[in-house]
Amino acid sequence: MRFFRNKRLFIFLIGFIILVALIGYSLRDRINVTFAEELINDTVGWIQYVIHIPVNFTTEVITNVQDFRNTYEENQVLKEQLSQYKGLVYDVQEVEKENEELRAALDLLESDSIRSSEAIQAIVMSRSPERWLEQxxxxxxxxHGVHANMLVMTAEGMIGKVQTANDFTSTVKLLTGFDQFNRVSAMVSRDEGENVFGMIEGFDPETDSLMFRIIEDSDQEIEEDELVVSSGMGGVFPAGVTIGTVKEIVSDQYGLTQIALVEPAADIYDINHVIVLDRKISEKAETSGKEAADDAEAEGEAE
Structure with a gap:
């Protein structure tokens, strides 16, 4: 038994010496490697290459998916911010536009042509789709003091008249809906020469123009860009309210009457703030002034 144990110890020592020798041999600096080392190195290299390709591909796919998700989320945030920015720009433009309209209306109310006591400011609540160009x-x-047949205008000019008045709302018939039964006494206003009188009594949708029918003969011809205003001759509307400017002179279907195509001064398609003029107030003031003048004249005659 002791012999066998010594034999095993001897074999173990011999094997350990050989292993150390091989390790020392493999660790030394040399150009050529053994066949076994070459086989092991090539095998390990191919195994690493085979494992690296799918691992690298999977890693790139996961990275690309994550980048795509991050890009999508950033894109959604940017779209939302851009939408909010556009909304703010639109709101600012609307506020600026409303501010300009209110300033123009205020300047008009403070002018000598219209006294604030004669004007009622109002806001357009709705526009009937089926009658878009009419009311x-x-x-x-x-x-609020609004009654039928009162003149309605914006800071730019006349837009129509009150058709019906309820307690708290009113329907306004626009100039574009006027006809031979709904007319406005108007005139071509001139600083020099005679004014030319007529009636606004229709709308030409092809040219987007009001139709001003001339009702009296005049030696002076009407020219383009001349100003058309209310004449006040109908006894309903006050005089001197801007209606528009002359675009073209044509004849009626019979060739007997001249018709001036008038471009409206106010934008009929975009109406927000309006002014309703009460002529009755100004008429009362004129009547009171006339009565006072008559009384003074009567007193002077009595003396």
Whole structure:
């Protein structure tokens, strides 16, 4: 038994010496490698290459998916911010536009042509789609002093008249819906020469122009860009309210009457703030002034 144990110890020592020798041999600096080392190195290299390709591909796919998700989320955030920015720009433009309209209306109310006591400011509440070019609804009615046939205008000029007045709202018939039964006494206003009188009594949708029918003969010809205003001769509307400018002179279908195509001064398609003029107030003031003058004259004659 002792012999066998010594034999095993001897074999173990011999094997350990050989292993150390091989390790020392493999670790030394040399150009050529053994066949076994070459086989092991090539095998390990190919195994690493085979494993690296799918691992690298999977890693790139996961990275690309994550980058795509991050890009999508950033794109959604940028779209939302851009939408908010566009909304703010639109709101600012609307506020600026409304501010300009209110300033123009205020300047008009403070002018000598219109006294604030004769004007009722209102806002357009709605516009009937089926009658887009004919009527709108405003937020003032009889409780605010609005009555039928009152003139309605913006800071740019006349847009129509009150067709019906309720307690708190009113329907405004636009100039584009006027006809031979709904007319406006108007005139071509001139600083020099005679004014030319006529009636606004229709709308030409092909040219987007009001039709001003001339009702009296005049030696002076009407020219383009001449100003057309209300004449006040109908006894309903006050005089001197701007309606538009002459674009072209044509004849009626019979060739007997001249018709001036007038471009409206106010934008009929975009109406927000309007002014309703009450002529009755100015008429009362004129009547009171006339009565006072008559009384003074009577007193002077009595003396």
């Amino acid at each position: 709108v609804t405003i937020n003032k009615g009889e409780k």
